[in-house]
Amino acid sequence: MYKENNLSKNQQIIFDLINKSSEPLKAYTILFSVQKKGIKAPPQVYRALDKLVETGKIHKIESKNAFVACRSSNCEISKATAFSICESCEMVDEISDTKLSKYLSGFNHKKGMKFKRFNLEFFGICKKCKKD
Amino acid sequence: MYKENNLSKNQQIIFDLINKSSEPLKAYTILFSVQKKGIKAPPQVYRALDKLVETGKIHKIESKNAFVACRSSNCEISKATAFSICESCEMVDEISDTKLSKYLSGFNHKKGMKFKRFNLEFFGICKKCKKD
């Protein structure tokens, strides 16, 4: 059963929910939404989320404690993630910009630390909210 | 009393603690540390933290829910913050790199959204941890 798509039952349920969502979902919103499918307790949700993040199917928006499905191909297994976040409507959009991704992946710390991964969050007011 | 340095009593106590710390401090660690100074409840800590973040004296490390004092001059009032984070020892270092800061401040989203602010977190293993 797991072989078909390498996601377990709970992982698939939770991924589907996040993937269909147009906005970031929080863990307890997810929990509430999947209770009818038999997922009843926080650890079930957090374990699935952890795995999905680990495998790069979803990303955590750290400034919001919320999760979005990966929409990019630049961020292989979440090593190079960038998002634009509207401070008014809370919309989150994954940024797929090869130049940006390369620039940051190649960035070297003056103090010699070698980076394996980065996460970048941009904040502003989206076009839609500016009209209002 | 507030005029001298524009920090209130609680704000100053909490800023001093964070500023002296060599590692990011969490809200409840701070709360515990300042109880002898009369700060007894979470809201007192969170209010001071909010204000200090707002005025750019400290930054929140989103991936760790922890706070560090600002060590940079590139990040005026926290509009352009970047950190290097060791995944082994949890050390956090604020990155002051004018080029990086300019590059990201000038980054324009393809979808036309204008950014006011960004936060970047790099992850890796620091030099000290690599030796071990």
Next chain:
DNA sequence: TTACATAGTGTTATATTATAACAAATTTAA
């Protein structure tokens, strides 16, 4: 097939992080 290791599940309890709401005191500015 059996046996083993790895990964996933269900469950209860609890830890950690953060805010709501309200009353009082302090500071600032008109």
Next chain:
DNA sequence: TTAAATTTGTTATAATATAACACTATGTAA
């Protein structure tokens, strides 16, 4: 000196996340 704005103190509670344990399902290899 009065009124607004900010800060403080306090209690309670909301929201986010993990520990620990017993059990089940799956993949691998003798």
